[in-house]
Amino acid sequence: MAGTSQTAPEDRGGDMSQDDRPDPATEAFLAHRNLLFTVAYEMLGSAADAEDVLQETWLRWVGVDLDTVREQRAYLVRITTRQALIRLRTLGRRKESYVGPWLPEPLLTAPDVAEDVELADSVSMAMLLVLETLTPTERAVFVLREVFGLAYDEIAEAVDKSPAAVRQIAHRARAHVAARRPRGVVSPAETRDALEAFQRAVETGDLQRLLDILAPDVVLLGDGGGVVQAALEPIVGAGSVAHVLGRIAAAASLQPAQVNGYPALIVRLDGEIDTVVAVRIDDGLITGLYAVRNPEKLSHMERETALRR
Incomplete structure (x- = not known):
């Protein structure tokens, strides 16, 4: 991982080549950064922890041989999901000693988030609290499938399960969420x-x-x-x-x-x-x-x- 930095590119302006363009790894990371943050935040309900997950994703991404990567978006999502799962289990232990009710970290969001009805619903406080009742793997599968539309085989690679197991987990998670989410779509x-x-x-x-x-x-x-x-x-x-x-x-x-x-x-x-x-x-x-x-x-x-x- 020669030449890697300990700081994610948005914090330091990226690794610039001589023509002032980001190197390919930085360019790909920056292109998908907001997506990766959203994946991590929906899994964790914490912006601070999501930022830490992005830092870990970056450190792993810059060590990857890009010539071996068939689909950069899917690969980055996979790294982010794995890091978020690790953090989610740690966060679960932290919540056990939290004083009083634990609520997700609120985000001031732009109007375009509200325009994407499915995205807005998935990051609403009510939905994030429903997602808290899922197991870490169920939450990852639900978010990747229902919100981001990933294929079962892509999700399987991210959560280290077989595609058949992921289908079962997705079905179980959907039923669990449907029983607990608000009764009707609220605009x-x-x-x-x-x-x-x-x-x-x-x-x-x-x-x-x-x-x-x-x-x-x-x-x-x-x-x-x-x-x-x-x-x-x-x-x-x-x-x-x-x-x-x-x-x-x-x-x-x-x-x-x-x-x-x-x-x-x-x-x-x-x-x-x-x-x-x-x-x-x-x-x-x-x-x-x-x-x-x-x-x-x-x-x-x-x-x-x-x-x-």
């Missing part, structure tokens, strides 16, 4: 309408309006990670959730934003991001509220993250 417009009504109710302190938009069995999950204050257990029921939300209205300002492909709210205190609130909607009502407060998870809310399929 960004529906989410935006619900959030606007929710925002008005919180800002005006209109309890009845708030209760009208919350499902009776709504669940509020707060992720403070033991770093900032957040409920250590889920808060269940419209009345209890409305009571908690009513307390934030006086001191905070609410700002609409595009988060993980869907409309969400940024809660600011003294101009600083304090909380990111995403929602799950079923049958026109908010059934899930996901409030990420852990400051270690808010670093990707200052600039848009590019996601690609």
Whole structure:
């Protein structure tokens, strides 16, 4: 691996040849970088860990003889998947000692993510939490097959299983996800309408309006990670959730934003991001509220993250 660097190309501008063009390995990596990040993020639910996976992917990629690579995209996805699986198992052990509910790391996303309905659905907070209930291999197979449309034989190489085994895993994962995902397809417009009504109710302190938009069995999950204050257990029921939300209205300002492909709210205190609130909607009502407060998870809310399929 002569001439390789310990730093991924986006951080150092790439390995430049004499004519100021990236070398072939760097060029291929940069061409697929956003795709690889999306694969890793969907498998991990953590942007920080996804970035680490990309670093590991780069270090392995620059040691590959490109003349032996038939399809660069598939090869890079395979490396990324393997590294993400390793990281996913480590992350699972870390979550066991996490203080309070664990939520995915929110991403400020560009409008084009919302335009790709399948991509937006796959990175939504609600879907990422559903994916958390899969085994690492099931999650990898589901993401690669259902989101990125990889062939079973390509997935088999990435997860070290036979194509027949991958088909069975994919079938099992699809059934598992179908039983737990939101009951109907919710458009960004529906989410935006619900959030606007929710925002008005919180800002005006209109309890009845708030209760009208919350499902009776709504669940509020707060992720403070033991770093900032957040409920250590889920808060269940419209009345209890409305009571908690009513307390934030006086001191905070609410700002609409595009988060993980869907409309969400940024809660600011003294101009600083304090909380990111995403929602799950079923049958026109908010059934899930996901409030990420852990400051270690808010670093990707200052600039848009590019996601690609």
